[in-house]
Amino acid sequence: MSKELNIEWAIERLKEANYKYTDKREALVRYFVDKDRYLSAKDVQEYMSEQFPSLSFDTIYRNLYLFTELGVLESTELNGEKYFHFACRLSGHHHHHFICKNCGKIKALDVCPMSIMGEQLEGYNVETHRFEVYGLCPDCKK
Amino acid sequence: MSKELNIEWAIERLKEANYKYTDKREALVRYFVDKDRYLSAKDVQEYMSEQFPSLSFDTIYRNLYLFTELGVLESTELNGEKYFHFACRLSGHHHHHFICKNCGKIKALDVCPMSIMGEQLEGYNVETHRFEVYGLCPDCKK
DNA sequence: CTCTTTGCAAAACATTTGCATGCCT
DNA sequence: AGGCATGCAAATGTTTTGCAAAGAG
Numbered sequence: 001m002s003k004e005l006n007i008e009w010a011i012e013r014l015k016e017a018n019y020k021y022t023d024k025r026e027a028l029v030r031y032f033v034d035k036d037r038y039l040s041a042k043d044v045q046e047y048m049s050e051q052f053p054s055l056s057f058d059t060i061y062r063n064l065y066l067f068t069e070l071g072v073l074e075s076t077e078l079n080g081e082k083y084f085h086f087a088c089r090l091s092g093h094h095h096h097h098f099i100c101k102n103c104g105k106i107k108a109l110d111v112c113p114m115s116i117m118g119e120q121l122e123g124y125n126v127e128t129h130r131f132e133v134y135g136l137c138p139d140c141k142k
Numbered sequence: 143m144s145k146e147l148n149i150e151w152a153i154e155r156l157k158e159a160n161y162k163y164t165d166k167r168e169a170l171v172r173y174f175v176d177k178d179r180y181l182s183a184k185d186v187q188e189y190m191s192e193q194f195p196s197l198s199f200d201t202i203y204r205n206l207y208l209f210t211e212l213g214v215l216e217s218t219e220l221n222g223e224k225y226f227h228f229a230c231r232l233s234g235h236h237h238h239h240f241i242c243k244n245c246g247k248i249k250a251l252d253v254c255p256m257s258i259m260g261e262q263l264e265g266y267n268v269e270t271h272r273f274e275v276y277g278l279c280p281d282c283k284k
Numbered sequence: 285c286t287c288t289t290t291g292c293a294a295a296a297c298a299t300t301t302g303c304a305t306g307c308c309t
Numbered sequence: 310a311g312g313c314a315t316g317c318a319a320a321t322g323t324t325t326t327g328c329a330a331a332g333a334g
Contacts, residue, residue, distance in 0.1 A: 020308050020313060041298075056316050061299065063314095077219045080324075081298070096255075098263060109262055113238075113255035113273050120251055121240060125278035131255050136267035162288060162333050183323080198291050203324065205289095222299075223323070 006033045006088065010072045017070055027051055028063055029086070032073060037104040038083035076132060096131040102140035109133065148175045148230065152214045159212055169193055170205055171228070174215060179246040180225035218274060238273040244282035251275065 010029040011021055031047055032039065041060055048055050064084055067073040074087045076099075085097075085106055098107040113131050152171040153163055173189055174181065183202055190197050206226055209215040216229045218241075227239075227248055240249040255273050 018313090022308075022314065024315085054316075057298095058300080058317085059315055077222065080219065080222070080224070082222070098266060098268075101269065107263075107266070109259070111255065111258050111260070111262070113253065113258075114275075116253050116255075116258060117251070117275075118253070120253070121249075121275065121277075123280040123283075124240060124249070125283045126240075126275055127243065127277040129273070129275040131271070131273045133256075133259075133263065133268055133271040135263075135269040138265040141265075141267045160288095164289070164333075166290085196291075199323090200292085200325080201290055 003030075003033050006086065010067070010070075013070045013072055019066065019070075024048070024052055024055060024059065025063055025067075028060070029067065029072065032084065032086040035104075036086060037106050038076065038078075038085045038099055039104060040081050040083050042081075043104075044084075076130070096133075098133040098135065098137075100137035100140055101134050102136055105137050105139075107137070145172075145175050148228065152209070152212075155212045155214055161208065161212075166190070166194055166197060166201065167205055170202070171209065171214065174226065174228040177246075178228060179248050180218065180227045180241055181246060182223050182225050184223075185246075186226075218272070238275075240275040240277065240279075242279035242282055243276050244278055247279050247281075249279070 007026065007029055010033075011026065014021060014025065027048060028044065031044060041057070041064060044064065045055070045057055045060050048060065064073065064075075064082075068075055068084065071087060073084045075082050075084045077083070083104070094112060096109045096112060098109055100106070109131075114126075114129060149168065149171055152175075153168065156163060156167065169190060170186065173186060183199070183206060186206065187197070187199055187202050190202065206215065206217075206224075210217055210226065213229060215226045217224050217226045219225070225246070236254060238251045238254060240251055242248070251273075256268075256271060
């Protein structure tokens with residue numbers, strides 16, 4: 001899956017939902033596609049302010065949440081902060097992640113714990129679940 | 143496991159670590175043992191301020207983190223807020239939880255996704271993981 | 285008597301909102 | 310032109326910290 005296709009796809013989703021294309025939005029998506037890891041709003045702002053010195057936090061927040069709504073990004077919380085990553089359309093199937101605590105890089109895991117739940121939640125109304133593995137990736141391990 | 147034993151155990155851990163017994167700390171632990179669900183600092187403060195009208199947020203926060211350090215409480219994050227629950231010593235073995243989104247009640251799950259990870263994380267340094275299931279408990283489902 | 289715990293207040297931090305201006309379509 | 314996007318600033322909500330006073334051992 002090429003980066004460009006991913007970005008085009010993200011822009012598509014913007015337009016489908018009647019949101020407008022802006023260069024800032026593209027730059028934001030591009031950053032996530034390039035990095036392919038969990039990033040905080042602060043990370044994004046740090047990077048984006050190089051290209052758009054006047055870019056404000058509110059715009060970043062608004063766009064992070066917009067893209068999350070659109071399914072372009074996915075988010076998780078860690079240490080009181082929200083982290084986002086690109087929700088690649090290739091991996092359209094349900095999956096979970098290993099997250100490197102050092103660099104934030106992610107690795108998709110092809111197992112889902114719900115598959116081994118058995119009858120334990122009989123009578124319960126299961127809505128969502130969260131499964132994430134944390135540690136150091138091979139690069140950061142050294 | 144009786145409530146009293148759980149509370150005594152928690153107080154034990156305080157003393158072992160050279161922290162002092164106070165009535166506020168006992169009341170806090172007792173609240174968690176009685177409720178047996180995930181509670182936010184706000185929940186705790188709401189309840190505690192009935193008994194200790196002058197009790198301040200800082201004390202609650204400090205004690206929530208203290209007990210978490212001691213292994214008496216465990217915490218998770220949801221919607222930008224931290225939630226705590228009593229880490230029962232009976233269930234000393236590793237486990238995960240179903241959490242009711244409505245009442246916060248928890249149910250221990252006896253499966254751990256790490257058992258089906260296989261070789262996927264070969265080369266990675268796995269430190270921790272998080273697995274939680276959210277939904278409605280049988281009572282709240284109605 | 286000493287050292288921890290608490291209350292108070294203020295700060296820190298991430299996030300959200302209102303409003304006027306500016307830009308995409 | 311019209312409506313969404315942005316910047317600015319201020320507000321919100323949660324959590325943390327410094328310091329002096331009160332309390333446990």
